[in-house]
Amino acid sequence: MALEPGQITVGSRVIKPEDDQTVLVERTLRSGQSVFYAGNVVILGDVNPGAQVTATGDVIVVGSLRGTVHAGAGGNEKAMVVAFRFEPTQLRIASHIARPPEGMISTGQPEVARIKDGLVTIEAYLATGERQAGGAKVTRKLAGARIENGG
Amino acid sequence: MGEVIVITSGKGGVGKTTATANIGAGLAMRGYKVALVDADIGLRNLDVVLGLENRIVYDLVDVAHGHCRLKQALIKDKRFEGLYLLPAAQTKDKTAVKPEQMKEICLQLKEEFDFVIIDCPAGIEQGFRNAIAGAEKAIVITTPEVSAVRDADRVIGLLEAAELREPKLVVNRLRPRMVRQGDMMTIEDIIDILAVDLLGVIPEDEQIIVTTNRGDTVVLMDRSRSGEAFRNITRRILGEPVPLMELERDGHFFARLRRIMGLG
Numbered sequence: 063m064a065l066e067p068g069q070i071t072v073g074s075r076v077i078k079p080e081d082d083q084t085v086l087v088e089r090t091l092r093s094g095q096s097v098f099y100a101g102n103v104v105i106l107g108d109v110n111p112g113a114q115v116t117a118t119g120d121v122i123v124v125g126s127l128r129g130t131v132h133a134g135a136g137g138n139e140k141a142m143v144v145a146f147r148f149e150p151t152q153l154r155i156a157s158h159i160a161r162p163p164e165g166m167i168s169t170g171q172p173e174v175a176r177i178k179d180g181l182v183t184i185e186a187y188l189a190t191g192e193r194q195a196g197g198a199k200v201t202r203k204l205a206g207a208r209i210e211n212g213g
Numbered sequence: 214m215g216e217v218i219v220i221t222s223g224k225g226g227v228g229k230t231t232a233t234a235n236i237g238a239g240l241a242m243r244g245y246k247v248a249l250v251d252a253d254i255g256l257r258n259l260d261v262v263l264g265l266e267n268r269i270v271y272d273l274v275d276v277a278h279g280h281c282r283l284k285q286a287l288i289k290d291k292r293f294e295g296l297y298l299l300p301a302a303q304t305k306d307k308t309a310v311k312p313e314q315m316k317e318i319c320l321q322l323k324e325e326f327d328f329v330i331i332d333c334p335a336g337i338e339q340g341f342r343n344a345i346a347g348a349e350k351a352i353v354i355t356t357p358e359v360s361a362v363r364d365a366d367r368v369i370g371l372l373e374a375a376e377l378r379e380p381k382l383v384v385n386r387l388r389p390r391m392v393r394q395g396d397m398m399t400i401e402d403i404i405d406i407l408a409v410d411l412l413g414v415i416p417e418d419e420q421i422i423v424t425t426n427r428g429d430t431v432v433l434m435d436r437s438r439s440g441e442a443f444r445n446i447t448r449r450i451l452g453e454p455v456p457l458m459e460l461e462r463d464g465h466f467f468a469r470l471r472r473i474m475g476l477g
Contacts (some may be wrong), residue, residue: 090408092370110366110406128406196428 148173215323219348223364225335233332239447249376252344253334257301264428274302277314312346319347351380357398379474381412
């Protein structure tokens with residue numbers, strides 16, 4: 063889809079972003095509602111099943127992520143998805159599409175998804191990650207499928 | 214000035230019409246003047262559930278198009294003083310009425326009635342748009358099934374977009390035993406996703422089927438569990454703080470026996 067820089071729509075409404083890099087969505091996205099943004103998106107609320115968030119940059123959900131999120135929609139392989147409760151229907155980063163394994167239960171802790179070695183990987187999100195060299199690190203690999211660009 | 218409440222769900226078959234009939238009857242039982250509006254044009258049911266089908270002369274579409282006066286189309290209930298039905302047309306479809314016409318009818322009704330309760334059709338298309346057009350408050354009905362909860366979530370989003378904020382939730386057809394065994398969604402699971410206030414929980418009850426088939430309401434029956442649930446919902450609508458009833462009260466004979474003997 064064609065995303066114009068700085069343009070955001072919530073449902074059918076076009077909202078002017080406060081700045082052209084990151085947009086705050088101060089609401090819960092319910093089934094059927096969607097957000098598209100050329101930049102990063104921070105959602106202060108839940109993303110329910112049936113809702114969709116698409117961003118060219120990172121997506122951060124300050125709440126439960128149960129719907130579908132596409133980060134790095136323009137092809138940015140460094141994009142990541144962070145959620146306080148991580149149980150998405152489907153996860154897309156750049157041209158990767160992943161779904162959680164059957165029966166995956168949320169850890170209830172903040173987690174981050176990003177591409178590592180060509181696979182969408184979910185890990186515990188540690189705000190002080192770089193410094194915690196000795197900390198135990200749990201990595202969960204998702205069943206990943208790569209799609210062709212524009213295919 | 215009365216209050217206009219729409220009862221909606223998105224998904225069909227979760228109990229909108231039954232809830233409309235019972236909540237309306239419950240309010241009328243308490244002495245309020247209540248108008249029930251069947252907005253399901255083309256698939257009308259509320260008249261059947263209330264046992265008033267054979268009294269219909271004019272309907273909602275006739276009123277909207279000025280073929281009759283509002284008073285002529287209103288049917289007085291046979292049991293409750295103060296309960297009236299504005300039936301839907303059966304030979305037309307949803308496009309026969311416009312949201313502005315619904316708004317106008319609701320405005321007229323709420324001048325005369327304490328409560329105007331609108332039975333919304335399933336779906337989110339024009340029938341839904343019409344039904345919510347004149348409403349000030351909304352009650353969303355769901356059953357403890359993922360599909361019904363998903364549709365309820367969609368509908369709550371659409372209600373919020375239409376400025377109908379803070380809808381209240383009714384969970385219908387809950388089976389406490391299945392919930393206890395982990396085979397059915399719990400109330401907490403549902404609230405966790407929908408994040409709205411709970412107005413009431415109605416347990417699965419065969420009496421509902423019996424009464425609706427007979428054109429009767431369950432809210433009148435003293436010993437019915439679902440009837441009690443509907444009476445509680447009515448009281449909460451009127452602003453009384455009523456705690457959720459214990460759903461498994463009658464479940465265990467021995468537990469009850471122990472309680473009676475002072476051992477429980």
